[in-house]
Amino acid sequence: xxxxxxxxxxxxxxxxxxxxxxxxxxxxxxxxxxxxxxxxxxxxxxxxxxxxxxxxxxxxxxxxxxxxxxxxxxxxxxxxxxxxxxxxxxxxxxxxxxxxxxxxxxxxxxxxxxxxxxxxxxxxxxxxxxxxxxxxxxxxxxxxxxxxxxxxxxxxxxxxxxxxxxxxxxxxxxxxx
Numbered sequence: 001x002x003x004x005x006x007x008x009x010x011x012x013x014x015x016x017x018x019x020x021x022x023x024x025x026x027x028x029x030x031x032x033x034x035x036x037x038x039x040x041x042x043x044x045x046x047x048x049x050x051x052x053x054x055x056x057x058x059x060x061x062x063x064x065x066x067x068x069x070x071x072x073x074x075x076x077x078x079x080x081x082x083x084x085x086x087x088x089x090x091x092x093x094x095x096x097x098x099x100x101x102x103x104x105x106x107x108x109x110x111x112x113x114x115x116x117x118x119x120x121x122x123x124x125x126x127x128x129x130x131x132x133x134x135x136x137x138x139x140x141x142x143x144x145x146x147x148x149x150x151x152x153x154x155x156x157x158x159x160x161x162x163x164x165x166x167x168x169x170x171x172x173x174x175x176x177x
Contacts, residue, residue, distance in 0.1 A: 005063040014048075014067050015076045021052055022081050026063050028053040029082035032089060034096045036127045038071055045070040046096055050078065050085075074099035090114040095125040131168040 009017045030051040038044045050065040069075050077100040078085045086105035092098050094114050103111050113120075122129055 005061065007063065007065050009065065009067050011067050011069055011073065011075060014065075015078070017065055018050065018078050018081055021050075021063050021065060025054040025056060026052040026061070027082075028055045029084045030062075032078065032085050032092065034069075034092050034098055034125075036096065036125065037068070039127060043068055045073075046098055048075055048092070048098065052082070069098055071097075074101045076101050077103040079104050087114070095123060097123040097126065130170050130174070 007017055007021075030053060032048070032050045035047040035049065037047055045068045048067055048069055052063050052065075054061040054063070067075070075098060077089055079089065079100075080102070083105070086103070089100045089103055090105075090111060091114055093100060093111055094116055100111065116124070
């Protein structure tokens with residue numbers, strides 16, 4: 001069983017709070033990621049979450065550090081404390097568009113693409129990102145939702161069902177023609 005510590009801080013205190021966790025023995029870095037809250041009416045932005053452990057034998061503890069980062073604002077990098085945060089910060093930058101100031105890694109090449117192909121435009125883990133692949137490439141399954149029901153509906157004397165789109169897929173007016 002672990003003891004859990006959760007801290008919520010302002011962006012300006014992000015590095016200071018992370019340094020305090022390190023000083024308290026939380027030296028095992030687990031992950032860093034973000035959650036899109038741009039639709040929050042009161043305080044839109046991203047929750048950036050850090051999860052670390054103190055793995056002292058006999059006293060396993062875990063800690064979460066969370067801060068809200070407004071869209072377009074950067075957050076200080078934690079690679080100076082936990083070098084393993086570099087991969088996670090690159091992923092968060094690429095998937096959510098959050099910049100990390102002071103980012104450094106062993107390569108010295110700075111913030112660069114990690115998972116997406118060269119030339120990819122957009123931030124795919126934002127809620128506002130349009131799932132264009134379903135528009136430009138048909139579903140590989142045997143039937144799209146609503147397909148195949150036309151003949152059956154005609155026999156039964158009903159109007160055919162309209163074609164349903166999965167969540168996140170824009171209507172036919174969007175995208176390539």
